[in-house]
Each structure stands twice: as C-alpha cells, then as structure tokens.
Amino acid sequence: MSDHVVIAGGGLGASRLAEALRGNDFPGAITILAAEDHPPYDRPPLSKSVLLGDDDRVDLKPADYYADNDIDLRLGTRVTGVDPARGRVVLSGADAPAELEYGTLVLATGLRPRPFPGAGGDLPGVHVIRTSDDAAALRAELDGARRAVVIGAGFIGCETSASLTKRGLRVTLVEPAPAPLAAALGPAVAPFVTRLHTEAGVDVRAATSVARILGEGRATGVELDDGTVVDADLVVVGIGGRPDLDYLAGSGIELADPATGGGIACDESGRTSAPHVYAIGDAANWADERGARRRVEHWNHTVDQAVIAAAEIGGHPRPAPTVPYFWTDQYDLKVQLLGSPRPDDTVHVVDDDGRKFLAYYSRDGVLTGVVGAGRVGRLMKTRPHLLTPTPVADLLT
Ligand SMILES: Cc1cc2nc3c(=O)[nH]c(=O)nc-3n(C[C@H](O)[C@H](O)[C@H](O)COP(=O)(O)OP(=O)(O)OC[C@H]3O[C@@H](n4cnc5c(N)ncnc54)[C@H](O)[C@@H]3O)c2cc1C
Numbered sequence: 001m002s003d004h005v006v007i008a009g010g011g012l013g014a015s016r017l018a019e020a021l022r023g024n025d026f027p028g029a030i031t032i033l034a035a036e037d038h039p040p041y042d043r044p045p046l047s048k049s050v051l052l053g054d055d056d057r058v059d060l061k062p063a064d065y066y067a068d069n070d071i072d073l074r075l076g077t078r079v080t081g082v083d084p085a086r087g088r089v090v091l092s093g094a095d096a097p098a099e100l101e102y103g104t105l106v107l108a109t110g111l112r113p114r115p116f117p118g119a120g121g122d123l124p125g126v127h128v129i130r131t132s133d134d135a136a137a138l139r140a141e142l143d144g145a146r147r148a149v150v151i152g153a154g155f156i157g158c159e160t161s162a163s164l165t166k167r168g169l170r171v172t173l174v175e176p177a178p179a180p181l182a183a184a185l186g187p188a189v190a191p192f193v194t195r196l197h198t199e200a201g202v203d204v205r206a207a208t209s210v211a212r213i214l215g216e217g218r219a220t221g222v223e224l225d226d227g228t229v230v231d232a233d234l235v236v237v238g239i240g241g242r243p244d245l246d247y248l249a250g251s252g253i254e255l256a257d258p259a260t261g262g263g264i265a266c267d268e269s270g271r272t273s274a275p276h277v278y279a280i281g282d283a284a285n286w287a288d289e290r291g292a293r294r295r296v297e298h299w300n301h302t303v304d305q306a307v308i309a310a311a312e313i314g315g316h317p318r319p320a321p322t323v324p325y326f327w328t329d330q331y332d333l334k335v336q337l338l339g340s341p342r343p344d345d346t347v348h349v350v351d352d353d354g355r356k357f358l359a360y361y362s363r364d365g366v367l368t369g370v371v372g373a374g375r376v377g378r379l380m381k382t383r384p385h386l387l388t389p390t391p392v393a394d395l396l397t
Helices: 012-023 132-140 155-166 190-199 299-314 376-381 392-396
Strands: 005-009 030-034 071-074 078-083 088-092 099-101 104-107 147-151 170-175 203-206 210-214 221-224 229-231 234-237 264-266 277-279 284-287 293-295 325-330 333-339 346-352 357-363 366-373
Touching: 005 012, 012 030, 012 104, 012 299, 104 299, 147 155, 147 221, 155 170, 155 190, 155 234, 155 325, 190 203, 190 325, 190 366, 264 277, 277 299, 299 325, 333 376, 346 392, 357 392, 366 376, 366 392
Parallel strands: 005 030, 005 104, 030 071, 104 277, 147 170, 147 234, 170 203, 264 284
Antiparallel strands: 078 088, 088 099, 210 221, 221 229, 284 293, 325 333, 333 366, 346 357, 357 366
16 A cells, blocks of 8 residues: 555645644655645734734745655645545646556545625625635735624634734624633633633624615615614624535545534544544544544644544654643633543632632542633643543642
C-alpha cells in the first residue's frame, strides 16, 4: 500500500496533522488539498484581533514551512469525491489532476456557517465569520457603521459583539436561549457572561429570536419575534455551522447521528467506517472509550485529534490523555472552560468580584469541569484534578 497521506482540508486540523506526522519522522509523501486560496491560518483571531484591526490573517506556519518539510500544499483545490474502494479522491481546481491516489486519507474539512434561515439573510450588510475573507469583508464595513445586530450568542457571536463594541459600534446581541453561552456553560454560569456584555454597553436580548432581516438592497435592521424593530448598519449571523459533507456522497463513509452532533462517524482514534480513512476537527464525530459520540468545535480538541490520528497513522503509541479545554476572549477577559461539564451539573461559584469569576462543576460529588474569567492561573492549576476522578469537596476546602 502507498504511504502517501492525503489530507482534505487546509485549516487547523490539516496543518497540525501534517506537522505531527513529520514530527514523528513519517517518511512518506504528505499532500494537503485546501479549498481556500490562503495557506492554513488560525480562525480564533478572526473574531478578535482581526476585527479589531490588530491583525490581518494569522498563518499557522511560516510561508516556507510546507516546502521545507516536504509537504505538498495545494491551495484552491477542493475534494469533490472520495472513492475508498480505489483509494482515490476526486478534485476540483484549475491545476488539479482529476483524481489523486492515497494510502491514507484524513478528512479535516471543518464547517460551513449556517446562513440566517429567514427573509433577508442574503442582503448586503449581512455577514458570517468563518474565513479570513469573511472577517475582511466585515471589517471593511466597520468604519462607516454605528449600529450592529449580532444574531446568536454562542462564542463567536459573543466575541464579535465584544470586538464591535470595542470598535465603537452600538451592538444588540439577540439570542433565543435564556442567556449568552447558556448551552456551553449552563444556566448558572451564563449570567456572568451576560453581565460582561451589558456592562460594556451591549443591548443583550436573550430569550428572543430574529424573525427577519429588514432592508431593500441592503440590511437596515432586524425584526424580532415580538415585532420590535432594531435598526442596524450591519448584521452578523453567528448561529453555528454544520460540516459540509456533500463530497462524501456515494463514498459509503458513515455519518454520525445528528442527535450526537452529526459529522463523520469515527472511532476513538479517528478511523472512519472506510479503511485507511480518518477524520479530525470540527467535521469529525469521535466516539469516546465508552462508545459515546460527540462532535466538538474547539481549537484544542482539533489539535489533540490531529496528534492522536498522526500517531495511529505512523504506528506510534497513543499520546497521553488531555483534559478538554476551550477558551474565548471577551473584552479584556479570557473566559476558559476545562473538562466536559453538562449544563445540568451542580455549579459551585468560588470567586466572583463582579466581573472576574471562577466556578467548579460537579456531578454526583465528582469534579467535572472548571470555568473562569480572568482567573487563568487558578483555573489551570485544577487541570490534574480533571484527569482522575476528584471529589469536588477536596477543592472546596
Ligand atoms: C471566528 C472563529 C473564532 C474561533 N474562536 C475559537 C476560540 O476562541 N477558541 C476555540 O477553542 N476555538 C475557536 N474557534 C474554533 C476553531 O477555530 C476550530 O475548532 C478549528 O479551526 C477547527 O479546525 P478544522 O481543521 O476542523 O477546520 P477549519 O479550520 O475550518 O479548516 C477546514 C478547512 O477545510 C477546507 N475545506 C472544506 N471543504 C473542503 C473540501 N471538500 N476540500 C478541500 N478543503 C475543504 C475549508 O475551506 C477550511 O479551510 C473559532 C472558530 C472561528 C470560525
């Protein structure tokens, strides 16, 4: 069998997988097939430093890294089909051969943002933020704008609200859940995040939906589900994304049940149902050691999966387990979550100065997670307690 590793993607997962393979002295050929025209870049800055005007695009590696490490990076090349029986991918793109043979294929194709489902979603002045081109298009409109509506208070919507507020816009943040980040942090902790936004001057409309985006020729505001009209010079839609897996049609590669997050069904090392085909990152839905499935859209999760899949492909031992970690920057505070708490876990707030906070989550008396804002050192010190079952009482005393 060929030792050619082909990676469909060109984002964080693709770059880190190639880096981990070469770091493990993988001797075979590595090809990255990347749909975008930019070399792999980091997405977290898009809603933060890029919108603030501090960065343009933060590439994951220096320009010559790929050639120096014998990694064939093909930009503007989209995988349009996979044929596991013949070990080939089908490509689009000007210079691409129609097919490319692989020994191992890794799918790292990320997400496509969900468009606004109601009327007005396609008007000029309506933005999403997934790519550096998206962020550049939004940033180009900020100087002339005074008011913005952000639809969806997940982490990208919250970060965008913070960045636009820092840029001097008046922001209305609309969220159908009872509070921003309620799904990720649970109902007891989410109000701490709401507080950050309201104190910064954001008009947070929780438990409210946008019925339609208004405007003729350009977005001029939104109509909420109670009929209220909110005027805006631009609208940002941050209502999540979904893996764009049309290219797997007919491949026989199993997709995960949407109830578990959908995406590409994988075992606990990233193997899909097709031989020699792996999936990592936002598009992948890995099983844990008990067989429970979850699709996670976090930076560290993608990096951990890239390292595990690279070890598997190269025949190396599985890396030591890590603690799930996620961060989001809101205003001047880093909000961090360690572990995998559920929204209905018991919450123990151990520090709250009116802005910064630290809280533990527990289930049946055992620590399941730690969340903090502006408490980086104290939060990180709890990491070992999440690697082995620890009674939350040990930390509370
Ligand atoms: C604005 C923003 C802010 C974020 N902030 C945070 C944060 O603060 N903290 C955090 O933990 N996480 C954050 N994330 C999430 C993090 O960036 C993702 O988890 C990570 O990028 C996932 O990596 P990936 O390789 O799976 O997908 P991506 O990085 O999205 O890369 C996928 C690439 O595959 C390409 N592609 C798609 N289909 C094909 C195809 N058929 N053929 C070839 N190429 C294809 C896409 O064009 C894309 O370039 C943020 C994400 C965004 C968008």
